[in-house]
Amino acid sequence: MIQNIYLSEAKQPLCLDYRSGWGGYTKEETYKVLVGNERLMWILNYFSRHEYLAIMAAHAFKTTDYNPFRDFATLEATSLKTRPLVPASEEPMLVAP
Numbered sequence: 001m002i003q004n005i006y007l008s009e010a011k012q013p014l015c016l017d018y019r020s021g022w023g024g025y026t027k028e029e030t031y032k033v034l035v036g037n038e039r040l041m042w043i044l045n046y047f048s049r050h051e052y053l054a055i056m057a058a059h060a061f062k063t064t065d066y067n068p069f070r071d072f073a074t075l076e077a078t079s080l081k082t083r084p085l086v087p088a089s090e091e092p093m094l095v096a097p
Helices: 001-011 027-035 038-050 052-060 072-082
Strands: none
Touching: 001 052, 001 072, 027 038, 038 052, 038 072
């Protein structure tokens, strides 16, 4: 994610999958993947709150087009619209056989 912030600052295509190399993705395509994956949103939330480099990136790169740390509140709101909220008391509990 940090790499994509720098790529966005340089007006370069973004990388969606770090294992397969450069894909030439846009901000919208990358944000769609983030919003559609609950685990990635949890990870983004954790880093946005606890990782100094992510916190710094959220505040230092205000003019870049792509910055999921800066845009986390918007991404989170969009993510919550796409899936229903289930109270913790109603979540299915997995029990080992």
